[in-house]
Amino acid sequence: MIFDLLAAPLTGLTWIADQIHERVMDDFDPKTVLSKQLLQLQMAFDLGAMDEDTFDAKEEEILLALQAIEEEGNGDE
Secondary structure, eight states: OHHHHHHHHHHHHHHHHHHHHHHHHHHHOHHHHHHHHHHHHHHHHHTTSSOHHHHHHHHHHHHHHHHHHHHHHHHHO
């Protein structure tokens, strides 16, 4: 019990470090980055910031990149 109380600050810091690490790794995950780009693209189109042709071209580019990542991941298994 006393050990738990003494170790609590270290346990808390470890948890915080794990959370930070998880967020950073999400930012570097190509699938996550592309998914966020796709969402931003859709929002820009919905708000009228780009025309349909531009949207279609960029959407296709992102979807092809996502497909390539998925196929690459399936090939590793």
